[in-house]
Amino acid sequence: MRRLKKFGHRLVTVSRSLKDIMRGRYFSLTLLLIIVFLVISIPSPRTMISIKGVTETVAIRVSNPFSATVKLPVARDMDTGRCLEDILLSPKLDSTVYYDFTRTGALAVSVDGPSSLRVDMGAVVAYENYIRLIIDPSDAECGASEPIRMPLNGHLQIGDQLFNQTAQGETPRVLKSGEVSVFGRSSQRIMYIVPMIGGPFEANSLYLASQFSIPAGSQISYALDRQRNFVPWWGFIDFDPNTQQSGGVMNAATNADALAVFAPTPMVGDVSKHCLPAELSLSVRSAPSLSPDCFSIDLAAQLAGDPNLRKIYIFLLTGAALVTFIGYWRLK
Amino acid sequence: MQQIKNKRLTILAALLYLFYVMLTAVKPKAEEIYGQIQEQFTDYSNVSGTTLVGLQLGAPEGKVNLSKISGVVGFSNTYKKACYIASTQDGLYTAEGIVNLPPQNGIFPIVPEGAWRHLSKVKAYSQLNFAGFLMSSESCFADSDTEFAPISFGAESSILTISVNSRRALRVHASITDTDGDTVSASCLQAPPIRSVAFDTICTLDLVKVQAPQRGRLKIEIIPRIGPPLNEFYHVTLFPQG
Numbered sequence: 001m002r003r004l005k006k007f008g009h010r011l012v013t014v015s016r017s018l019k020d021i022m023r024g025r026y027f028s029l030t031l032l033l034i035i036v037f038l039v040i041s042i043p044s045p046r047t048m049i050s051i052k053g054v055t056e057t058v059a060i061r062v063s064n065p066f067s068a069t070v071k072l073p074v075a076r077d078m079d080t081g082r083c084l085e086d087i088l089l090s091p092k093l094d095s096t097v098y099y100d101f102t103r104t105g106a107l108a109v110s111v112d113g114p115s116s117l118r119v120d121m122g123a124v125v126a127y128e129n130y131i132r133l134i135i136d137p138s139d140a141e142c143g144a145s146e147p148i149r150m151p152l153n154g155h156l157q158i159g160d161q162l163f164n165q166t167a168q169g170e171t172p173r174v175l176k177s178g179e180v181s182v183f184g185r186s187s188q189r190i191m192y193i194v195p196m197i198g199g200p201f202e203a204n205s206l207y208l209a210s211q212f213s214i215p216a217g218s219q220i221s222y223a224l225d226r227q228r229n230f231v232p233w234w235g236f237i238d239f240d241p242n243t244q245q246s247g248g249v250m251n252a253a254t255n256a257d258a259l260a261v262f263a264p265t266p267m268v269g270d271v272s273k274h275c276l277p278a279e280l281s282l283s284v285r286s287a288p289s290l291s292p293d294c295f296s297i298d299l300a301a302q303l304a305g306d307p308n309l310r311k312i313y314i315f316l317l318t319g320a321a322l323v324t325f326i327g328y329w330r331l332k
Numbered sequence: 333m334q335q336i337k338n339k340r341l342t343i344l345a346a347l348l349y350l351f352y353v354m355l356t357a358v359k360p361k362a363e364e365i366y367g368q369i370q371e372q373f374t375d376y377s378n379v380s381g382t383t384l385v386g387l388q389l390g391a392p393e394g395k396v397n398l399s400k401i402s403g404v405v406g407f408s409n410t411y412k413k414a415c416y417i418a419s420t421q422d423g424l425y426t427a428e429g430i431v432n433l434p435p436q437n438g439i440f441p442i443v444p445e446g447a448w449r450h451l452s453k454v455k456a457y458s459q460l461n462f463a464g465f466l467m468s469s470e471s472c473f474a475d476s477d478t479e480f481a482p483i484s485f486g487a488e489s490s491i492l493t494i495s496v497n498s499r500r501a502l503r504v505h506a507s508i509t510d511t512d513g514d515t516v517s518a519s520c521l522q523a524p525p526i527r528s529v530a531f532d533t534i535c536t537l538d539l540v541k542v543q544a545p546q547r548g549r550l551k552i553e554i555i556p557r558i559g560p561p562l563n564e565f566y567h568v569t570l571f572p573q574g
Binding site for chain 1: 381468499501502529555556557558559560
């Protein structure tokens with residue numbers, strides 16, 4: 001009997017609380033709870049990072065040989081001195097392709113690792129170790145005159161670290177300018193279960209979360225996913241032999257969650273676990289090192305930028321305004 | 333009377349201080365590589381374009397303990413002084429100084445005037461991330477006659493580690509030709525693609541394979557991404573001569 005009474009009291013309390021909420025009491029608390037629930041239950045956004053800029057060097061570790069083939073109209077083999085025409089250079093998986101732009105306006109394309117070369121639609125020649133080609137506009141016999149577009153497909157390292165000029169006169173080839181845009185993809189579910197598809201919600205819509213310039217002399221080293229694995233880039237770089245400026249104009253994008261950037265004045269301290277790939281973090285954790293700066297999308301940018309979340313805010317605010325109005329009206 | 337007493341006390345104090353200074357002053361011993369070594373540990377990296385960054389005798393194992401660092405002296409008959417240069421791979425720590433060499437050849441501890449300033453900070457580095465050498469130059473600039481000698485952390489092995497700054501070259505090859513004309517090649521390994529500012533390639537060579545391992549000529553061949561292949565030669569003292 002007592003228990004029944006207690007249960008009855010509780011029911012009355014709950015119904016009073018609901019009435020209070022309906023009247024507008026505890027309104028801010030309820031709103032706060034809904035927002036906290038929303039924030040907790042939103043999964044981390046899937047992101048896309050894009051970069052456009054001018055760089056004097058790019059290294060590409062090939063992750064898909066078919067998409068890394070370089071087509072060049074003409075180039076000179078740096079080791080044999082031969083002038084080659086109508087070149088198809090195919091690096092193998094895990095080889096590294098370098099595009100180096102000299103300050104005199106030349107472009108060097110080299111492959112560290114196995115590759116194959118086809119010249120003038122002739123037989124394919126395999127290179128086991130490396131190949132080095134140069135396109136020098138000042139080379140009267142073997143210089144290109146038309147702009148060349150080359151692929152940037154694979155794991156990229158953009159820009160070289162700064163060092164003093166060497167005894168041989170070698171200077172660092174740097175990232176001259178770069179602008180990074182971080183895009184988020186709209187949330188699709190709340191609590192990983194409740195779908196936000198249909199009606200006012202948009203599936204797979206991109207929103208710009210942040211945009212910033214990268215200082216000249218920086219080195220963009222890793223694009224990583226949440227499991228700290230390398231993520232490939234997709235893009236292209238243009239070489240214009242008619243321009244006097246050194247460097248190629250690059251445009252590339254990746255579905256990475258984080259981007260590691262070594263600034264010319266890098267942060268010193270503990271190695272950032274988040275920004276280093278799993279295979280490297282162990283080898284460098286034993287020694288202090290220069291930690292990269294890490295760029296990724298943060299919760300604030302997601303909450304402010306996600307179009308689906310914005311619709312939920314509008315829905316909440318409309319509901320809250322309605323409740324306040326009804327409560328105010330009933331009290332009157 | 334009081335003034336005389338004060339003067340006596342002052343003189344006594346001065347004598348005591350002098351005695352203390354004499355007692356505590358670190359005297360260079362005949363079996364030490366001793367000199368004023370400038371050290372700095374900064375929060376920015378010092379990057380040089382030098383190709384040869386370090387020579388280390390003994391397989392690099394464990395952490396760097398500067399109080400156990402020693403140098404191979406094999407050119408003391410010609411030179412009384414040498415230049416000691418060392419750095420960590422990330423370029424944060426650098427050390428340089430002119431040191432006095434003992435009159436005899438051998439492996440001797442390197443002792444700075446005063447004490448090592450960044451002993452504890454450098455202790456965090458593994459020996460593989462540390463490079464240095466002695467060179468027979470009082471200006472710390474090398475020419476074609478300059479001799480180089482390795483440092484050591486006391487490991488008893490005949491492994492020679494050569495730290496090279498290849499600036500991400502396509503290929504690095506190192507070899508040593510001894511006084512008999514025999515050449516032994518080193519195996520070179522490029523560091524993982526983490527930012528490495530002072531050196532990016534480590535070559536190792538077992539000196540047991542060198543027939544006359546006292547002195548040799550180190551050849552570093554680099555295939556850069558642009559330009560002709562680079563060949564650099566260094567005179568090196570490997571094991572101290574009798």
